[in-house]
Amino acid sequence: MRTEERQIFGEYIKSEGLKETAPRNRILNAFLNSEDHVSAEDIYLLVNRGKRKVGFTTVYRTMKLISDCGLAREVMFDDGIARFEHTLGRKHHHHLICTRCRKVIEFTSKTMEDAEQALLKKNEFELQYHKYEIFGLCKACREQVGHK
Amino acid sequence: MRTEERQIFGEYIKSEGLKETAPRNRILNAFLNSEDHVSAEDIYLLVNRGKRKVGFTTVYRTMKLISDCGLAREVMFDDGIARFEHTLGRKHHHHLICTRCRKVIEFTSKTMEDAEQALLKKNEFELQYHKYEIFGLCKACREQVGHK
DNA sequence: AACGAAATTGAAAATCATTTTCAATATATA
DNA sequence: TATATATTGAAAATGATTTTCAATTTCGTT
Known part of the structure; x- marks a missing residue:
């Protein structure tokens, strides 16, 4: 295997x-x-x-x-x-990270990618790598903490 | 002052x-x-x-x-x-960071914000904070390095 | 203007993830 | 199988940041 x-x-x-x-x-x-x-x-x-x-x-x-x-x-x-x-066979993605249980959800977004391309061009910037990390509470933790 | x-x-x-x-x-x-x-x-x-x-x-x-x-x-x-x-009187923004000269350019994007809202709702995630960092070469460094 | 309780300072030691050092050990090519 | 070269791992080093603690400063009260 x-x-x-x-x-x-x-x-x-x-x-x-x-x-x-x-x-x-x-x-x-x-x-x-x-x-x-x-x-x-x-x-x-x-x-x-x-x-x-x-x-x-x-x-x-x-x-x-x-x-x-x-x-x-x-x-x-x-x-x-x-x-x-x-990374093998996986496409590039970003992360939603639960600060309470440390669960990590991966996401991709065509809309964001397009917006990024436009931004790079506008600033004449050459991309090397990027990270988009969203920290917060996942559904389960929100419920346990009582945030409906 | x-x-x-x-x-x-x-x-x-x-x-x-x-x-x-x-x-x-x-x-x-x-x-x-x-x-x-x-x-x-x-x-x-x-x-x-x-x-x-x-x-x-x-x-x-x-x-x-x-x-x-x-x-x-x-x-x-x-x-x-x-x-x-x-932070006083400044709005939330993200960063383009030049890995060569460490220059930092701030940016905001309504498109990305909207995409983020949709993503949060879809994953039932409660935002605490987020960071979007784009690393690469700024215009000046690109020229110095010879990347046209 | 001085008192004294409570906060502050800063040098040195501690922390913590990660990296380096180096002598002992393992690998692989001749 | 010999031998040159790479690898291992324990211990020490690193580097940013935090903690410790004795000496100092602040500020509301005499």
């Missing part, structure tokens, strides 16, 4: 003159089996549920490789913790 | 049972005379150009007071450095 992702990672490793190792494979698997928006700590905990241990340092380093080869994108919300989301 | 801002700060200080001090006034002045998007370090340097010195700690603490009383908003781009922008 996840053959395509493994292959991409393997080829990247090879093309960079790096080596395939057990810790790297363990971390890649943990990431591939994770849901979106996992932090380095999340991966560290997932990977170390079993007998053999992997250090924090290796998790950070390997997540960088996984990002560099295009399987993940690092996103930084404003709690100062880097999180990783899957 | 900046009477209104000073008054707002003074009243906030009083209403919270805090005290007016020289360091606080010096920091407030530095912020009021600064352009937008200054970091704590920027303020620290501005405030300490003269004879009497103010510590880093006090700058951080006072910038928090200035934010709490509504004169500033703390914004966090993704370089991990908190910056402060003026």
